[in-house]
Amino acid sequence: MDAAATAQNGLEGTSRKRGNDLVRRFFRHPTGVLGLAIVAFLVLVSLLAPVLKPYDARRDRDLRARLSPPSAERWFGADELGRDNFTRVLHGGRISLRAGLIAVAFAVVIGTLLGLIAGYVGGWLDTVIVWLVDILLAFPGILLAIAIVATLGPNLTNALIAIAITQVPIYTRIVRSVVMQVRQSEYVQAVRALGSGSIRVVLKHVLPNSLAPLIVQLTLSIGTAILDVAALGFLGLGAQPPAPEWGLMIRDGFSQFLRAPWMSIFPGIAIFLAVVGFNLLGDAIRDILDPRLRNL
Numbered sequence: 001m002d003a004a005a006t007a008q009n010g011l012e013g014t015s016r017k018r019g020n021d022l023v024r025r026f027f028r029h030p031t032g033v034l035g036l037a038i039v040a041f042l043v044l045v046s047l048l049a050p051v052l053k054p055y056d057a058r059r060d061r062d063l064r065a066r067l068s069p070p071s072a073e074r075w076f077g078a079d080e081l082g083r084d085n086f087t088r089v090l091h092g093g094r095i096s097l098r099a100g101l102i103a104v105a106f107a108v109v110i111g112t113l114l115g116l117i118a119g120y121v122g123g124w125l126d127t128v129i130v131w132l133v134d135i136l137l138a139f140p141g142i143l144l145a146i147a148i149v150a151t152l153g154p155n156l157t158n159a160l161i162a163i164a165i166t167q168v169p170i171y172t173r174i175v176r177s178v179v180m181q182v183r184q185s186e187y188v189q190a191v192r193a194l195g196s197g198s199i200r201v202v203l204k205h206v207l208p209n210s211l212a213p214l215i216v217q218l219t220l221s222i223g224t225a226i227l228d229v230a231a232l233g234f235l236g237l238g239a240q241p242p243a244p245e246w247g248l249m250i251r252d253g254f255s256q257f258l259r260a261p262w263m264s265i266f267p268g269i270a271i272f273l274a275v276v277g278f279n280l281l282g283d284a285i286r287d288i289l290d291p292r293l294r295n296l
Contacts, residue, residue, distance in 0.1 A: 022288055022289075025288045026284060026285075026288055029284045029287065029288065031280045031283060031284055032280065032281060032283075032284025032285070032287075032288070033284075034280055035276075035277050035278065035279070035280025035281035035282075035283075035284060036277075036281055036284075037277075038273055038274075038276065038277030038280070039274075039277040039278060039281055042093055042097060042270075042273060042274055042277065043097060045090060045093060046090070046091075046093035046094045046097055046098075047094075049090040049091050049093065049094055050091075052090065053084075053086070053087040053090050053091070055087050055088070055090075055091050055244070057088075057091075057242040057243060057244055058242055060083045060084070060087070060088075060242075061081040061082050061083055062078070062081075062082035062083070063081065063082050064082060065078045065082040065084075066078065066079075066080060066081065066082045067079070067080060067256065067259060067260045068082070069260070069262065070262055074086065076089060076262055076266040077260065077262035077263070077266075079249075079252060079253065079256075079260070079263050080252070080256055080260070080263075085249075085262060085263060085266055085267075086266075087244075088244035088249060088267075089244070089246070089249070089266050089267055089270050091244045092244040092245050092246045092249060092267060092270065093246075093270065093274075095156070095239060095243060095244065095245045095246075096226050096229055096230065096245060096246045096247075096270075096271070096274065097226065097274065099156060099159070099160055099163075099225070099226070099229045099238075099239075099245075100222045100223075100225035100226035100229060100274075101222060101225075102160055103160045103163040103164045103167065103225045103228075103229070104164075104167060104218060104221045104222050104225050106160070106161075106164040107163075107164045107165075107167030107168050107170070107171055107221070108171055108214065108218055110164070110168050110171075111167070111168040111169070111170065111171025111172040111174075111175065112171055112172075112175050112207075112210070112214065114129050114133075114168070114172045114175075114176075115171060115172045115173070115174065115175025115176040115178075115179060115210075116175060116179055116202055116206070116207065116210075117129065118130060118172065118176045118179075119175060119176040119177070119178070119179025119180045119183065120179050120183055120202055120206060126176075129172065129176075130176075133168075133169040133172050133173060136165070136166070136168070136169045137169050141166040141167075141224075141228070142166075142228060142231055144162070144165070144166050145159070145162035145163055145165075145166050145228060145232060146162075146232070146235065146237060148161065148162035148165060149162045149232060149237040149238070150237065154236060154237040154238070154240065155238075155239075155240060156229075156238055156239040156240070156243070156245070159229060159232045159233075159237060159238040159239070160229075162232070163225050163228045163229065163232075166228070167221055167224075167225065170217060170221065171214065171217065174210075174213050174214065174217055175210050175214065178209065178210040178213060179206055179210060182206050182209045182210070183206060212289045215285060215289070216282055216285050216286040216289060217282075218282075219278055219281050219282035219285055220278065220279060220282035220283075222278045223274065223275040223276075223277075223278035223279050223282070224275075226271065226274050226275060226278070227271065227275055229245070229247060230245070230246050230247030230250070230271050231247060232247065233245045233246070233247025233248040233250075233251065234247040234248070234250055234251045234254075235251075236251065246267040246268075246270050246271050247267075247271070249263070249264070249267040250264045250267050250268055250271075253265075253267075
């Protein structure tokens with residue numbers, strides 16, 4: 001019992017030391033810190049938007065301020081209905097960021113489950129799953145999302161479903177490839193020889209070894225999902241008026257771009273910052289978790 005406790009404490013100490021080392025490496029990574037700062041700023045501002053600038057999209061209009069340029073009163077100017085662009089960009093972050101996170105979360109769950117089944121069980125299940133994944137990957141992601149939303153109907157919920165479906169094959173392939181390597185490792189074979197069931201082996205030994213590439217892909221995919229949500233909104237297939245979604249705001253300003261470019265520029269900058277922030281964060285996490293770059 002004492003030996004087992006000592007071994008357990010040793011493992012916990014090793015894990016804690018490795019975690020601290022990863023945190024130190026992250027904060028020495030300049031692009032990672034920059035990406036984290038951008039993401040943290042956008043998330044914080046979006047969460048505090050109802051406190052900073054209370055807003056009701058159904059009642060917000062002031063035709064006297066129609067197409068007003070940026071000023072001390074209206075930092076980002078006003079749109080064709082006199083709505084304050086700064087307030088709408090703040091609240092648009094709540095829609096766009098949440099949509100990206102939800103779409104990627106669904107994709108991660110479904111893709112991980114399919115990848116575990118395909119990689120660990122194998123056989124005809126692996127063949128069927130790989131076949132379905134290859135079919136989905138044969139279509140450009142945004143075109144597939146447009147087709148799905150056009151079939152289901154244009155709204156934000158259906159846009160999230162479409163984006164999640166386009167992301168699922170990525171996680172399925174990542175998890176499947178990792179699981180196929182891990183299941184042949186000596187420690188997994190030893191655990192199975194000791195009588196552990198397949199579910200226990202997968203959840204306790206196989207899945208944890210698949211988390212590193214999943215975390216990297218997750219942070220990178222959030223930026224892509226935000227961009228896809230904005231693209232569908234711009235095409236009229238995502239969030240519907242009067243929702244202050246960034247892609248929809250760019251669409252509203254498209255016809256007025258020569259007269260009031262601020263209507264499209266500021267939500268475009270918000271999308272740019274969100275995508276760049278998550279991409280920088282994902283690149284930094286990839287560099288830190290990659291054992292080939294430990295000495296950098």
